[in-house]
Amino acid sequence: MKSIFTNTALVLLGFGTLLSSCSKPQQSQKTGMTYNTRNNGGYLRFKQTHPTPGPGLVPIEGGTFVLGGSADQDVTYDYNNVRRRVTVPSFYMDETEVSNQDWLDYLHWINITFPNDGELYYNALPDTLVWRKPLSYNEPYVENYMRHPAFQDYPVVGVSWDQAQDYCVWRTDRTNENILRENNYMMTWKDAAGGKKGKAGAGGGAQGGLKEPFNTDIYLNGQIRGAGVDGKNMPRDQNPNATGTGKNAPRRPVRIEDGILKQGYRLPSEAEWEYAALALAGNTEFENINDGKVYPWNGLGVRSPGRKTRGLILANFKRGSGDNAGVGGGLNDKADITAPVRSYEPNDFGLYNMAGNVNEWVADTYRQTSFEEVEDFNPFRGNQFTNKRLADPTKGLYAKDKYGRPIKDPSRSNKKQKYSEMIAQQQGLNNGTAPNGTPNAAPANGAAQPGTGGTVPPTTPDAIKYSGKAYNPDFRGENDAVNTVLYGSTTLVNDHSKIYKGGSWNDLAYWMNPATRRFMDEDEASAEVGFRCAMTMVGAPEIHPEGKPHLPVKKAKPYKAR
Template sequence: MKKVYFLIIVLAGAILSGCGSLGGGNTSGEVTGVRGQRSFRATIPLNMVYIKGGTFLMGQTDQDVTFAQTSQVKQVTVPPFFMDETEISNTKYKQFVNWVRDSIAISNYLNDQKYYMQPKKGVANDPSGKKWIDWKYVEKNPPFGRRGKNASGNAQKLQGLYYQGDDRVFDRNEIDVRLLKYNYALFTYREASNYRNDRTKKRSDFILRDTVTVYPDTLVWLNDFSYAANEPMVEGYFSHPAYRNYPVVGVTWRQARAFSAWRTRLNEGAKHARGQEPNLPFELPNESQFEYAARGGRVGTDYPWGGPYIKNAKGCLLANFKPGRGNYTDDGGAYTVNVRSYFPNDFGLYNMAGNVAEWTLSAYDESASTFVHDLSPTFNYEAKASDPEVLKRKVVRGGSWKDIGYFLQNSTRSFEYQDTAKSYIGFRCVTMYLGRDIKDKR
C-alpha cells in the first residue's frame, strides 16, 4: 500500500512539474504567453517591392478582341504582399541551376565529407544518417573549380556528370543537363481543407512531391517559330553573360514553382543560421495579385502606366511588344530586353506588361471570376499526370515581346499548359507580408 501511495505522489509531482514548464517558468499564475520565442520584424526581401493591400475592380476595362465576355468585372480585395520588382533574370535562375548542379555533384559523385556540415564538439551525428551540405565551404571550394587543393581530384570524380561518348562536342566537358533534377515537397492546403473531416486520410496524402528537371529549354527559340533564324538565341540566350539580366524563358510552370520552393528553402536556411524567423514561402503570384500589382494603384486604367495610349507624349513606346504590323525593334528590342527597361509603374514594378508574359499560380477557367471569393480570390487546381490537358492550363498574364498591344492590358487573361516552355513566358515571385499593413503604421 505504501508503494502505491508513493507512486501516486511521484506521478502527481511529475504532472505538476509538467504544468509548470508550460508556463515558461512563470510562477504568478497569470497567462503571459510563451517565453523565449524569437522576435520577427518584417523586412522587404532583396529586390522585392512592398505592395500595400487594397480593393480594385478586377476584369476587363476596354475592348475584348474575342468578344467572349467570359470574365465578369468584380470588386475584390487583396491583402498586402511583397513582389519581385522585375522578372526573374537569367542570372538569378542560373543560381538555382548551379545550386542543383553542385548539390548533385557533392551528394552523388564527390562523397567528400569536407563538403558537409560537421557536428559541434560533443554533439552526436544525426541518428537518421542525414547530412547537410556546408555551403560556406562550397563557396570557398567550388566542386567545379579549376584551382585549389581539390580541383584535380574533383575533376576526375565528376566525369559522370558530363555528356559521354558521341554526345560530346570537340571533347569538351559539358554538363548533361538531363541529370539536373530538383526534388521538393509542398503542402496542398486546399485539398487538406476539403478532407479535414475524413479520418481515413493521413498527412502524407496532402503532401505534393515533385521532381523537376531545372535547366531551361533553350530550343524554344526554334520551336515557337516556323523557319526563323534564331539559332544564336538557342546558343547564347541563357549561357552568354550579355543576357545575364534578361528575363529567363524556356521554363515551364512546374519549373517556375520549383524555383519558388528552392528560394523558400534558401531563405529559411539563411534566416535560421542568423537566429531569425524566415519569411512565409515564396510563390508565383495568383491572378488577382498580378492584376492588382500591374495596375499600380490606378483605377480603371488599361495598362500599368495608365493609358489609354501605349506611347508617351514624346511618341516613345512604353513597353516591349509587337507594335503596328510587326515592327519588333521600334520599342528598343527585337526580342526580350533587360528586366529594368522602361519606367516602372506606380508600385515600382518593371515590365508588368510586355517583355515576357508571366506564369501565375492560378489555374485557368473561363468562368473563374463568377465563383471565386472576393477576398484574395484565386482558383487553384493541382493537375495529375493522368488528368486531361484542359485541367493543366495555368493563367498567363502581362503579354510579351511578340504579342500585340491587346495582351498588354491589365485585365487580359490567357493560358498555357503547365508542362510547356515558351520563348516568351517567364515569371516573378511573391511572398505574403506578415503583420499589419505598412500604410497603417505611418
C-alpha cells in the same frame, strides 16, 4: 537656474520611469503568468514584429478593385474576364522578372549539391528550343540566350509553370538558410567551410555541413540541429526541461514565432498579379480613384508624355506585323526580343515590366468563368490541399524524399482529425496502405498519380459518414463526372491549364492590358513567357501608416497577484 535644474530632473525622472516600465517582464493578460522565464514553466511571448520582404521583393498594399475592370474590349470573344469587385490582401512581389542570372544561380546550386543527379539538373534546364521557328533564323538564341553574359539581365524564358514552382521552393530554402547562417543561428558559411583556413573536408560547400540540403519545413520541425549545425546565436531555450547552465545554457532552433524566417516564395495569384500591375494606389486619395488605367501607366497611349522622354515607347511590345523594334537609327522600344528586367519606368508600386517584355505565369488554373465563381476575398482557383507525411507520428517527425524535402500527400479530411485517426492514417501511409486497408497510392511530394491528374481519391471513412461522399482535396473541378464549368463543349482546357498575363515582346498592345488572360499547359514553355515570384504578407495590411489618422489602441494593465 532652479527651474532649469527642476525641469531637467523631471525629464530624467520621466525617462527613467519609461526605461523601468520597458524593462518589466511581460505578463499574460489572462492568467497573470510572467513570460520568458524558466522559473514558472517557460511560457513564451515573442517580440511582435512586422516582417520585412525577402530579397528582391517590394510590398504591395492590398485593397479592393474590380477584377477584369481595366479591359475595354474583348477582341478574342472569350468572355473570360467578367468584371468582379474583389479584395486582395497585402503581399510582396518581385520588383523584376526572374532573370537568366537568377536561373543560372539555381542551376549552379543543383550542379554542386547533386553532382551525380543528371536527371534533376536536366529537368531544371529551360527549354531553349522555344526559340526555334521553321522559317526564322533564331538558332543563335537557342545557344546563347540563357548563358551568354550579354543576356544575363534579361528575363528567363522557356520555363514551364512546373519549373517556376520548383524554383520558388528552392528560393525559399536558400533565402532562409542564408538568413540563419549570416546571423549565426546556424553555423555560419565560413565556419561550415572550415573557418579562415578553409580546411578541406570541414563540411562546407553547397550543403554547409548538412547531410541533406536545408529545407525550411524540415528545419522548423526541429529535424535540422546538432553538432556542426547549431550556431552560436541560437535563441535560449526557456523550457525548464532543457538542461544546461552558463556557457552551456540550453539553446533551440529558430521557430516560426520568432518572425525571423521568411514566408515561402510562390507564384502570384491572378488577382494579385492584376492588382499589382494596375497599381491604382498611385491614383487614389481618400479611397477615391481619380483615374482608371488601361495599362500599368496612366493614359490611353503607349508613349511617354513626359517633357524629356516625350514620344518614347513605355514598354517592350510589337507595334504591328513585322515591327518588333522600329526603324534603324531610331528604335522605338530599344529592344528586338526581350529587354533587361529593369528596362522602362516602373509602375506606381515600383514594379518593372508589368506590361510587355515577357508574359508571366500566375498560380491559377484556367477556367473561362473563374471571375464569376471565385471568392471575393483573395480570389484564387487552383487549390490542391496537402498534408506533410509523418515518418514517426508519435514524435511528429516528417518523412523526407531523397532531396531532403517533406513528402506531401493529398489531404484526406477537411477538418482537424482526432489524434487516434491521425495516428492510424499516418501508420497506414507508412505501411503502404490507406486507413481502410486499400493500397496506398499517395504520390511522393506532389508527384502525379497516373489516372488521377495529380491527386489520390481520399478514402477516409469519416468523410463519407458525415458528408455522404469522400472529401476531395482538389478544388479545380477535376473529379467531376461532367464538368459543367466548361459547358460540355470540346475544349483543351483541363486542370493542367495555367494562366499567364501581361503581354510580351512579340505581342500587340492589347495583351498589355492587365485584365487580359491566356492559358498554356503547365509543362509547356515559350520564348514569350517568364515569371516573377510573390510572397504572402503576415500581420497588419497597411504599408505606410505614417501621417494617417488612427484610433488609439490601449495597452493592457499589468496584473498584481494578491
